[in-house]
Amino acid sequence: MMVIQILLTVFFLFALVKVIARFRVGDLAKGGLVLWSLFWVAAAVVVLLPNSTAYFAKLVGIGRGADLVVYVSLAAIFFIIFKLMMKVESLNKDITKLTRKMALGEKKDNI
Amino acid sequence: MLFVIVPAYNEEKNIGRVLSGLFSQGLENIIVVDDGSNDNTAEVAKSAGAVVLKHEVNRGQGASLQTGNEYALAGGASYVVHFDADGQFNPADIVEALAVMKDKNIDILLGSRFLDNRSQIPWTKKHIVLPIARLINRFLTGLKLTDVHNGFRILSRPALQKINISQDRMAHNSEIIRQIKEKNLSYLEYPVEVTYNEYGQGVGGGLKIILEILQGRLTK
16 A cells, blocks of 8 residues: 555545534535535545546546546536635625625615 | 715825815715724714715725715715825815816716826836726727726716626726726716825736726626
């Protein structure tokens, strides 16, 4: 077993513990718990059994399983960044709306 | 009825002087939008006699102007002046500009520091930063103006009703120019004096504005 496999597996376990902790304090719904747990477990499986992705890699025409994992991860990460940016933008707009409402609400009686 | 909107963020040092300048012109309905300042801007403005609208958290100049616009609309404004809180503008320009605007029946008047020679503009700003800003704005907004980043403007009630500032930070200027074109508002550039206490927004600020504009185009 390579060192990187151990390190990554430990990290994924840590992530899994965090997911469970978040679920316990109520920040994460049951669906989120299941999804994220599956994700980290799957990540650990891929790391511990690198050849498990080879089948899918061949299926889409990529030589190595590790390459497939990198490509898919990058695409997913960029999509998530995009989604987060949109979310931040819409939160910003909401905060402005609230701030404005408060500023105008306080003065309503004076108009 | 004329409303003057002064968006202010941490301007306790300047706001008093700016407000007394405005009052000395016989102007009433002076609205300071305190944009979540950490200093005593709101208190100073209040004691100077202005109506203070308070943003609990900082939302940017565009957001402050829109808050002021909505307040003025609800208060029955027929004209609204946008006036910076840092003492850059000359309050004497308002009355004159307003008279011209009424006379020509214009929807929106935009201040320009290039139409007369009262403004002492720093060399790099006059010959490098602002010409580039002008070109980019022409490209992005389709309106040909001599001064694209001047915060002095007067909106008539119809303009006030049609223009909606959704760019919270500094790109609202270009947004307003774009909406003038989109909504077919009649406009006029009018010479105003700009006094440079500080350099203002440098090249970095300009780049940030471009990013904000582009981002604003991508999100609704």
